[in-house]
Amino acid sequence: MKTIDFQIRRQDDPYSPPYWQSFSIPYRKGHNVVSALMVIRENPITQEGHHVDPVAWEFNCMEEVCGACSMVINGRPRQACSTLVDTLTQPIRLEPLSKFPVIRDLMVDRSRIFSDLKKVRAWIEIDGAWDIHQGAPRVSPEAWKENYLYSRCMSCGCCMEACPQYGETEDFVGPASLAAVRLMNAHPTGQYHKAQRLHAIMAEGGLSDCGNAQNCVRVCPKEIPLTTAIGELGRQVTLQMMKDLLGKSE
Amino acid sequence: MQASINNLHFLLRRLHSLLGLLPAGGFLIFHLWENSQSRFGATYYNDQVVGWLQGLNYLVILEIFIIALPLLFHAGYGLVILSSGQGEWRRFSWLHHRLYWLQRVSGVAILLFLLFHVGWTRIWAIWEPAIKLDLFGHMQALLSQPTIFLLYLTGLLLSLFHLSNGLWTMAISWGLTTSAEAQQRWFFFCTGLFALLAALGLHGMLGFVL
Numbered sequence: 001m002k003t004i005d006f007q008i009r010r011q012d013d014p015y016s017p018p019y020w021q022s023f024s025i026p027y028r029k030g031h032n033v034v035s036a037l038m039v040i041r042e043n044p045i046t047q048e049g050h051h052v053d054p055v056a057w058e059f060n061c062m063e064e065v066c067g068a069c070s071m072v073i074n075g076r077p078r079q080a081c082s083t084l085v086d087t088l089t090q091p092i093r094l095e096p097l098s099k100f101p102v103i104r105d106l107m108v109d110r111s112r113i114f115s116d117l118k119k120v121r122a123w124i125e126i127d128g129a130w131d132i133h134q135g136a137p138r139v140s141p142e143a144w145k146e147n148y149l150y151s152r153c154m155s156c157g158c159c160m161e162a163c164p165q166y167g168e169t170e171d172f173v174g175p176a177s178l179a180a181v182r183l184m185n186a187h188p189t190g191q192y193h194k195a196q197r198l199h200a201i202m203a204e205g206g207l208s209d210c211g212n213a214q215n216c217v218r219v220c221p222k223e224i225p226l227t228t229a230i231g232e233l234g235r236q237v238t239l240q241m242m243k244d245l246l247g248k249s250e
Numbered sequence: 251m252q253a254s255i256n257n258l259h260f261l262l263r264r265l266h267s268l269l270g271l272l273p274a275g276g277f278l279i280f281h282l283w284e285n286s287q288s289r290f291g292a293t294y295y296n297d298q299v300v301g302w303l304q305g306l307n308y309l310v311i312l313e314i315f316i317i318a319l320p321l322l323f324h325a326g327y328g329l330v331i332l333s334s335g336q337g338e339w340r341r342f343s344w345l346h347h348r349l350y351w352l353q354r355v356s357g358v359a360i361l362l363f364l365l366f367h368v369g370w371t372r373i374w375a376i377w378e379p380a381i382k383l384d385l386f387g388h389m390q391a392l393l394s395q396p397t398i399f400l401l402y403l404t405g406l407l408l409s410l411f412h413l414s415n416g417l418w419t420m421a422i423s424w425g426l427t428t429s430a431e432a433q434q435r436w437f438f439f440c441t442g443l444f445a446l447l448a449a450l451g452l453h454g455m456l457g458f459v460l
Contacts, residue, residue: 075341162342164350165335172334202254208263211335212419213350215342217430228428235425237254241264244254 002027004036005047005091008055011102014109018102022047022091033080033094034059034069057106064221067156070097071106077161079221097161099168113155116173120200122180124190137188150183150229152222159216159226171205175216175226178207182229185236198233198240207233266327267420269320275413277317282406282450288457292386300385313372321364328357353415356408363405389458399459406451414444 003024011018024047025039034057041054059069062081069080072095074088085092100108117123139147153176160166160174181197184190201207207230216226243249254260287299306312332354339351370392375381381388393399418440421427427436 164338164347167336170334199254202260203257204259206260208260208423209334210423211350211353212346212422213344214346215344218342218344225430227422227433228430231422231425231428231433233425234423235428237260238425241254241260 004028004031004085006036006040007091007093008040008105009093009095010052010055010105011096012053012104014101014103021052029086031085033071033073033083033085033092034062036085036092037080037094055106056104065154067154070110070156070158070161071095072097072161077158077219079156079158082221097157099161099163099166100157101168108157110155110157113157113160113174113176116177116205117155117180120173120177120181120206121193121197122177122184124184124187125193126189139188143186147183147186149224150179153179153183153224154222156221158219158221162215162219164213164215165209165211170209172209173201173205175210175220175230178210178233179224179226179229182233185233194236195240195243198237201233202237202240207237262327263331264424266324266331267416267423269324270413270416271420273316273320274324275417278409278413279447282447282454285454286450286457288386288389288454290457292384292390295386296384300382304382325357325361332357349415353412353419356412360405360409360412363401363408366401367405386458393455393458399455402455403452406455407448410444410447410451413447414440417443 004027006023006025008021008023009018010021023040023045025036031039037055037057044052044054046052057069057071057080059081060066061068064079064082067079070077071080072093073080073083074093077097080094094106096102096106097108097110100110100112103109155176157176159176163172163174165172166174178201181201185194185197210230212227212230214227217224220226284299284303288295290298303309335354337351337354339348341347371381371385371388375385393402418433418437421436422433427433
């Protein structure tokens with residue numbers, strides 16, 4: 001019988017050591033990694049015939065917009081839902097993202113992404129002590145088209161997983177948080193806090209901790225031009241530095 | 251507010267980046283051009299090239315402030331940067347990931363090479379004035395040994411790689427190149443610069459031994 005073979009890195013809790021288990025499921029055309037994991041979950045028996053705990057992993061949308069099912073598949077960080085089994089070499093190796101603390105099996109704690117987004121002020125203040133803008137802010141179609149690319153980020157963590165500068169012991173906020181600054185700075189209302197965001201990414205763990213390995217842009221499932229964001233932010237912080245050191249131009 | 255001034259992190263990174271190009275990179279290019287005059291022979295090299303340099307106004311001050319201190323800061327802070335991040339050389343085979351790794355490794359290798367290189371020329375000459383008088387002969391004796399020639403060749407190529415790749419990443423860090431296309435074009439320029447300077451450096455080295 002034709003099968004689909006998996007090697008899955010298991011870990012029972014955040015503090016126990018990881019171990020590997022192999023599983024086989026009957027071949028079916030069109031499986032993605034999530035649907036295959038569901039089949040394993042129905043009948044969690046290893047290739048050696050041991051009945052084990054079902055594999056824990058996260059998923060939600062099944063259409064590559066929520067970012068929950070990130071894992072390392074055959075060495076590459078990507079979304080399990082949009083990774084088709086027929087395109088993979090077997091045995092398919094599934095590992096949790098290595099740059100985040102493991103909760104169980106393929107589930108990791110990515111709450112650091114949210115705290116880093118807060119650190120770089122990746123939001124837009126639409127209300128304040130005074131009217132921030134009147135009427136709907138206008139954006140040119142060209143700017144909208146570019147901004148849209150960055151708005152697709154789903155905080156999945158793949159760019160961080162691939163980044164050699166990102167890690168549990170590193171300060172670096174990672175490419176996605178930087179790209180969020182690029183997006184918020186370009187927003188007609190968000191631009192009022194541009195300097196604060198730039199100062200946030202000029203501190204430890206910010207833009208200058210990027211090593212330009214450019215793995216982020218190659219693994220991003222949403223094809224976000226992360227390295228372009230990093231270059232554009234490079235120009236923004238250069239100008240901000242000149243303002244801080246030499247004074248403003250206007 | 252004013253994090254870029256009150257928090258030195260950013261300014262130190264930018265200073266590290268800037269000093270790598272100017273004066274360190276600039277001096278390297280000048281150094282290679284200067285030594286490519288080895289092809290004119292011992293007399294010209296010792297009298298015109300070394301003799302002119304020895305007679306420069308404020309030579310020691312220039313050496314300290316234009317060469318030694320910027321290079322020491324660049325190397326020292328480079329070692330600080332080296333302590334962040336993981337090499338992960340084998341994990342991804344994309345070009346710029348490999349170059350990221352090589353940039354770090356070459357930095358350490360260049361530092362070791364420079365200890366040897368500066369020690370055997372500039373530092374040794376403090377106690378041994380004969381080296382200054384016939385630097386051509388001194389270099390000829392050194393480079394005639396195949397192991398030292400290979401060491402110099404490695405030091406030359408790693409230094410030029412570090413400079414060219416540093417120039418490429420610097421353009422992104424400072425925001426000169428933003429789009430992927432611009433970064434690609436700049437990469438071709440930096441690769442061309444590497445080839446040109448490697449030819450210049452090799453020409454200078456061969457001038458001593460041929």
